[in-house]
Amino acid sequence: MKNRKxxxxxxxxxxxFKNYLNLEIVIDYKTCTYFFCIWFFYCVYLLCRGIxxxxxFYMFEMMAAAYLISYVQVYAFHNxxxxxxxxxxxxxxxxxxxxxxxxxxxxxxWFDRNFYATLFFVGYVLSMYYIVYLANKIKRAIDTENLxxxxxxxxxxxxxxxxx
Numbered sequence: 613m614k615n616r617k618x619x620x621x622x623x624x625x626x627x628x629f630k631n632y633l634n635l636e637i638v639i640d641y642k643t644c645t646y647f648f649c650i651w652f653f654y655c656v657y658l659l660c661r662g663i664x665x666x667x668x669f670y671m672f673e674m675m676a677a678a679y680l681i682s683y684v685q686v687y688a689f690h691n692x693x694x695x696x697x698x699x700x701x702x703x704x705x706x707x708x709x710x711x712x713x714x715x716x717x718x719x720x721x722w723f724d725r726n727f728y729a730t731l732f733f734v735g736y737v738l739s740m741y742y743i744v745y746l747a748n749k750i751k752r753a754i755d756t757e758n759l760x761x762x763x764x765x766x767x768x769x770x771x772x773x774x775x776x
Contacts, residue, residue, distance in 0.1 A: 656725075684709060696749070
């Protein structure tokens, strides 16, 4: 009897650990995606100003900000860019996370505390969230289609084996 309890609690622990690990992988994926988008915007901003060198310390700040904001997005706002449909309940998360990016960029002077550049960055972040949402939606649709094909092929294989 005691062994059964250990197995059940061990199973719950492993399930919670797998869920935690899954969320950490999702957060790392988001961090890399959003960091790249932000870094791209920063580099274009510099190029438009005629500057051909980027500050590597800003790169670190952008990565750290993307990491922390990805945590907020996943844990506080239920991963709004991976939902099936964007709804009214997702808007506060999108606005809050966009505001965080804007506040951090302004406070850390990524765009020289230029109000218009920061405002343009806000629009960019909003479009970034929407594009990532669309990419995730398309990826899910493709994965679902592939899984359905695999299931159909598996069922055909079973019926053929049963007939033989």
